[in-house]
Amino acid sequence: MPELPEVETIARDLQARIAGAKIRAVEVSKPDVLRVAGPKVLARRTSGATIQRSWRRAKLVVLDLSTGDRLVVSLRFTGNLLIEDGSLSDDDRKYSTVRWKLHDGRTLHYYEVRRLGTVSLMSPSQFEKYVAKLGVEPLEPAFTTDLLFRLLQSSRQAVKKRIMDQTAVVGIGNIYANEALWRARIDPSRPSNKVTRAESDQLHRDIIEVLEEALNSRGTSFRDYRDASGEPGDFVRRLAAYGREGLPCPRCGKKLVGTHAIDGRATVLCVRCQS
DNA sequence: CATGACACCTGCTCGC
DNA sequence: TGCGAGCAGGTGTCAT
Numbered sequence: 001m002p003e004l005p006e007v008e009t010i011a012r013d014l015q016a017r018i019a020g021a022k023i024r025a026v027e028v029s030k031p032d033v034l035r036v037a038g039p040k041v042l043a044r045r046t047s048g049a050t051i052q053r054s055w056r057r058a059k060l061v062v063l064d065l066s067t068g069d070r071l072v073v074s075l076r077f078t079g080n081l082l083i084e085d086g087s088l089s090d091d092d093r094k095y096s097t098v099r100w101k102l103h104d105g106r107t108l109h110y111y112e113v114r115r116l117g118t119v120s121l122m123s124p125s126q127f128e129k130y131v132a133k134l135g136v137e138p139l140e141p142a143f144t145t146d147l148l149f150r151l152l153q154s155s156r157q158a159v160k161k162r163i164m165d166q167t168a169v170v171g172i173g174n175i176y177a178n179e180a181l182w183r184a185r186i187d188p189s190r191p192s193n194k195v196t197r198a199e200s201d202q203l204h205r206d207i208i209e210v211l212e213e214a215l216n217s218r219g220t221s222f223r224d225y226r227d228a229s230g231e232p233g234d235f236v237r238r239l240a241a242y243g244r245e246g247l248p249c250p251r252c253g254k255k256l257v258g259t260h261a262i263d264g265r266a267t268v269l270c271v272r273c274q275s
Numbered sequence: 276c277a278t279g280a281c282a283c284c285t286g287c288t289c290g291c
Numbered sequence: 292t293g294c295g296a297g298c299a300g301g302t303g304t305c306a307t
Contacts, residue, residue, distance in 0.1 A: 283302095
């Protein structure tokens with residue numbers, strides 16, 4: 001489900017709403033989402049802890065606990081973190097897999113339909129080891145035009161797959177990969193090492209631009225993404241390519257074409273604009 | 276090492 | 292209406 005803008009929106013909402021809250025008790029109804037620590041260890045090591053800070057790294061929501069441990073949540077397709085203040089729908093209740101009961105009476109739910117997402121309780125060293133494999137944050141100054149060009153040069157994979165590779169650049173998933181490549185007028189199937197310097201620099205601008213615009217719209221709700229308060233993201237109205245197969249290209253009017261040729265993921269492009 | 280195939284899950288939509 | 296196939300904002304592992 002969520003890519004950088006959606007995960008950032010969730011992490012910021014949680015920071016505003018539950019930073020400083022103390023955990024009273026933990027309930028786990030679907031233990032298969034837990035990694036590193038199982039239900040008993042999770043309950044023992046998080047009960048009584050204060051959630052000091054909520055932030056994002058790559059597509060992970062990270063909750064820093066007063067104990068030094070971190071709760072690291074990978075939402076994958078359908079995961080979400082929802083704050084219940086007394087009004088949770090039946091559906092939300094049905095898919096609530098882990099619950100942290102807070103001292104103030106509210107509950108933080110880890111919500112999951114497909115249960116592909118994970119909740120990991122990590123010590124500082126486990127966390128460091130885990131994030132060491134991740135690539136550069138595209139909205140930070142370290143993401144330079146030089147770095148992107150080097151990353152593209154170093155692989156023969158399709159450029160779309162390359163920019164979705166979380167060990168290269170983090171946070172870009174299928175929606176924003178399609179959108180950034182459409183904006184940059186680059187064919188997603190081009191081998192990444194065949195992208196020119198000028199194209200790479202344009203792609204660099206468009207990756208930042210599309211992620212920032214989506215963040216300002218609080219993400220894209222194509223199906224079931226919602227923020228921590230349950231509200232949908234607004235960027236779906238601004239999508240030019242993703243989900244618009246068969247509809248006219250907003251730039252030239254030619255019908256957009258869909259394919260699954262790159263890594264089996266849905267790709268939509270304008271064959272006239274993107275080459 | 277880079278790359279591709281597959282596994283992990285449930286729910287929704289579409290075609291017969 | 293029922294039923295099977297295919298698809299969904301992702302990533303970890305394993306074989307080649």
